[in-house]
Every structure is written in C-alpha cells, then in structure tokens.
Amino acid sequence: MISGKVLLPVLVGTAIGAAGWMQASRGGGSELLLEELRIAEQEIAMMERENASLRSLAQGGGEVAVPQEMIAKVEKDYGLTFLASPVFHRIAGEELGYRIEAAIESRFGPQGVDDRQEAYRLIGWLREGEGLLEQIVAVKSVGALGWFDEMTGDAWVTDRFDLKNVPDQAAMVRLLVRILLNQHFPPPAVYLGDDAARAREALHAGAASGAEARLYAASARGIGFMPMNDNSAAARLLLTLSEFVQGVSLFPAVEGKSLADTLYLKGAAEFADGMRKSPQNTLEIVLPGESGRGGEVTLPEIPEEVYLRESAGYLGLRLWISLTDDLGMAEEVSRSWLKDSYVLFADGEMSSGLVWEVTFENKAAADTFAKVSHDFTQAMAVKGRYLGTVRVSETTVRFFNTATKESAAKLEENSNRK
Numbered sequence: 552m553i554s555g556k557v558l559l560p561v562l563v564g565t566a567i568g569a570a571g572w573m574q575a576s577r578g579g580g581s582e583l584l585l586e587e588l589r590i591a592e593q594e595i596a597m598m599e600r601e602n603a604s605l606r607s608l609a610q611g612g613g614e615v616a617v618p619q620e621m622i623a624k625v626e627k628d629y630g631l632t633f634l635a636s637p638v639f640h641r642i643a644g645e646e647l648g649y650r651i652e653a654a655i656e657s658r659f660g661p662q663g664v665d666d667r668q669e670a671y672r673l674i675g676w677l678r679e680g681e682g683l684l685e686q687i688v689a690v691k692s693v694g695a696l697g698w699f700d701e702m703t704g705d706a707w708v709t710d711r712f713d714l715k716n717v718p719d720q721a722a723m724v725r726l727l728v729r730i731l732l733n734q735h736f737p738p739p740a741v742y743l744g745d746d747a748a749r750a751r752e753a754l755h756a757g758a759a760s761g762a763e764a765r766l767y768a769a770s771a772r773g774i775g776f777m778p779m780n781d782n783s784a785a786a787r788l789l790l791t792l793s794e795f796v797q798g799v800s801l802f803p804a805v806e807g808k809s810l811a812d813t814l815y816l817k818g819a820a821e822f823a824d825g826m827r828k829s830p831q832n833t834l835e836i837v838l839p840g841e842s843g844r845g846g847e848v849t850l851p852e853i854p855e856e857v858y859l860r861e862s863a864g865y866l867g868l869r870l871w872i873s874l875t876d877d878l879g880m881a882e883e884v885s886r887s888w889l890k891d892s893y894v895l896f897a898d899g900e901m902s903s904g905l906v907w908e909v910t911f912e913n914k915a916a917a918d919t920f921a922k923v924s925h926d927f928t929q930a931m932a933v934k935g936r937y938l939g940t941v942r943v944s945e946t947t948v949r950f951f952n953t954a955t956k957e958s959a960a961k962l963e964e965n966s967n968r969k
Contacts, residue, residue, distance in 0.1 A: 615639035615708055617723065625727045628762065630819025634734040637706065637727055639697075644709040648692040654702050655687060666859040667745075670895040673905040673952040674863075675871065675931055676795035686796040696722040699729040699759075701738060706730060717770050721763045728759040736826045743831070746845075746864030749799065750830040757807025758826075761815060764808075798870040806836050834865035834888060848892040848908045848947070851962060858903065859895040864888070868909065872923055880919065887916035889946070904953035906962055911946045921948045939963060 617637055626632050642650060656664055664684050671677040691698055696719055697708040706726035713719050732755050742748070792800075814825040830836050832845045847862070863871065865888045872881035891909040898904030911917045921942055928938035931952070937959035941949040951962040 725763040753803040753807030756803035758811035855897040898954040902954035
C-alpha cells in the first residue's frame with residue numbers, strides 16, 4: 552500500500568498537471584471544455600481535501616493499539632469474530648473534518664454532493680444558503696472523539712483520544728462494533744440509493760450506539776457514577792442545522808438504536824439474522840414487519856439531461872411534512888408511504904428543475920400530502936420559478952419545481968394516470 556508520504560507528492564503533482572491542462576482548455580471556449588473544466592476543478596478540490604488528511608498522517612499520525620480484552624468483549628457480545636484486525640488511525644482533531652468530507656465526496660463522486668444540494672433546495676429540505684456537505688461534516692466532526700469510515704472499514708480517533716477516560720473507551724467500543732458489523736455485513740457492491748443507505752446506517756450505527764450505552768451503564772454500576780463526555784459544542788451545533796440534517800442525523804440514534812437493541816436482546820443468532828436481512832428502506836427501520844414497500848415510481852419522460860434520480864423514502868417524506876410543525880400528521884402520513892422517486896434535471900440554459908412523485912397505500916394519506924404540497928408551493932413561490940402539485944391518481948401525488956414554464960406545463964399533463 553502506498554504510504555501517505557509517497558502519495559502526497561503524487562496527488563499534488565496530479566493536481567498541478569490538471570491545473571495546467573485547465574489553463575490550456577480555457578482558450579478553446581467550447582461548452583464541452585468548460586464542462587470538463589468544472590469537473591476537473593471539483594476533482595482538484597477533492598484531492599486538496601484528501602491531501603490535508605494525508606498530511607495529518609505524514610506528520611505524526613498512526614495506528615492506535617486496541618486492547619485485546621475490548622476486542623474479545625465485543626466479539627462475545629455479538630457472537631461474531633473479527634475477520635481482520637480492527638484498524639484505528641489517529642488524526643489531528645482539526646483534520647478530521649477534511650477526511651470526512653473527502654470520504655463523502657469520494658462516495659458520491661465530484662458532482663453527486665452538489666446535485667443533492669440542489670435537489671434538496673428545490674424540494675424544500677434546505678433553505679437558500681444552507682450547505683449540505685458542510686452541515687453533514689460538522690455533525691460528524693465537531694466535538695467527536697472518533698469516526699468510522701465505511702469506505703475503508705477503518706476507524707479514526709482524534710489526537711485528544713485517551714483510553715484512560717470512560718467516554719473514550721465508549722467511543723472505541725462504538726467504533727469496534729461498526730468495524731465488526733461492516734466486516735460481516737458489508738455494504739452492497741452497487742449503491743442502492745440514499746434511502747437504503749440511510750436504513751443500513753441507522754441499523755449499524757444504532758447497534759454501535761447500543762454498545763456504547765451499555766458500557767456507560769456498566770461504568771455507572773461499577774464506580775457509582777457515569778462520566779459524561781462534554782460535547783456541548785456538538786449539541787449547540789445540531790440546533791443550528793436545517794431540520795432535514797437534524798432529522799437524518801438523529802434517525803440512527805433513535806429509531807436505528809431502538810431496532811438494533813430489540814434484535815440484540817433476542818440473542819446473537821437473531822441479531823445476525825436481522826443484520827443479514829438488513830432493511831431496504833427507512834420505513835423498515837420503524838416498522839420492521841412492513842417489507843415489500845419501496846421501488847421506483849414511473850415518472851413522466853424527462854427529455855433534458857437527468858442529473859440525479861433518487862428516493863426520499865419514509866424518512867425524507869416525514870421530514871418534509873414535519874416542516875409544517877405537525878409532527879403527528881407527518882408520522883401518520885409517512886407510515887402510509889408505498890414508494891417514491893424524484894429527479895433533478897437540466898431546465899433552461901443555466902438552471903435545473905425537479906419533479907417528485909409519491910405513491911401511498913391509501914387515498915387519505917395522498918389527500919393530506921396533496922394539501923401539504925399545495926401549501927408548500929404557495930409558501931416556496933419565488934420569482935422565476937414554477938411550482939405546482941398534480942394529483943396523478945387516487946394514491947399518487949406529484950410535486951414539481953421548475954425554472955421554465957414549458958417544463959412546468961409538461962409536468963402538469965398526465966394528471967389522471969390510474
């Protein structure tokens with residue numbers, strides 16, 4: 552494996568070479584070269600962030616020894632053995648955010664995060680000026696003792712990590728569980744979509760949170776009090792984030808942990824079976840017996856270039872309706888979710904449009920969603936955008952937000968599909 556010290560100059564050299572190529576490209580003036588320029592600039596930005604993380608390793612970072620008794624305890628609790636030795640890297644606290652950011656962008660590609668940012672803004676999950684990547688990185692890094700990298704299967708702890716402290720021991724146990732589960736139940740080779748990924752993350756992170764909570768409980772019984780990790784900065788930060796990012800961030804710690812704890816109490820065999828048959832969407836985290844829902848909705852033909860095709864799922868739908876501040880209604884309607892799809896597409900010369908279609912199990916849920924959607928289109932209306940709600944069928948509703956009148960007109964058609 553190439554070391555950090557060797558890889559650093561390679562990446563820097565690549566970035567410099569790419570910058571020179573971009574300078575030459577600017578003289579062509581063609582749209583194709585401009586698009587290649589944009590992509591190259593994004594890739595260079597990714598390399599720069601990766602360089603920052605590698606620099607931390609080259610300047611004194613390294614592996615952290617994991618106590619054998621802690622490994623044995625985790626293996627015993629879950630009836631599983633590590634398929635490879637768990638690896639813990641130490642990294643400067645100020646560099647952790649860069650590594651998390653690089654991992655997220657590596658997972659979604661140079662344009663994937665930007666496409667989601669735009670789609671979330673057009674749906675209404677994010678307000679103008681709210682940055683998706685920045686918020687996700689902040690949630691995972693501010694005040695954190697460690698982080699699990701699903702891309703590599705390794706754990707990262709900050710330079711203030713010290714196993715003499717109970718909170719640090721709890722953090723190591725949490726990360727060990729993530730590594731163990733990732734080894735036995737790895738992510739699918741093909742990315743199944745954001746909602747499926749959130750469901751998997753909720754179950755795995757929820758199981759790890761359960762192990763962390765049990766260590767705290769054992770500590771409380773053993774020494775008479777529970778030392779708490781002072782992470783008030785992270786708590787304050789969470790309150791400043793968008794409702795959507797808050798909801799996605801808390802889902803593993805609440806709903807995911809609840810399901811994982813239930814499986815854990817049933818024994819190692821039942822737990823392993825539940826992990827093996829991991830929920831395919833976020834509704835199955837909340838209602839484990841409700842299998843069979845999900846799948847793509849057939850959307851109207853989009854003649855323009857499609858940037859992103861995804862599903863909001865139960866969780867995305869619930870968080871969207873929750874913007875009305877009626878949490879009871881949001882939960883009730885979302886539990887009737889059957890399937891959904893949304894598409895971000897090119898719309899006009901320099902803009903994009905979005906169409907989102909949701910199918911429910913019953914007409915009552917579709918009625919409520921249609922009313923909420925109509926109210927949102929009125930509240931979100933801005934000059935130069937065309938928003939609307941279309942009743943496609945008795946149980947299916949379409950929401951759209953376009954830049955051109957022509958796209959809006961097309962999406963208003965076919966409103967009586969059965």
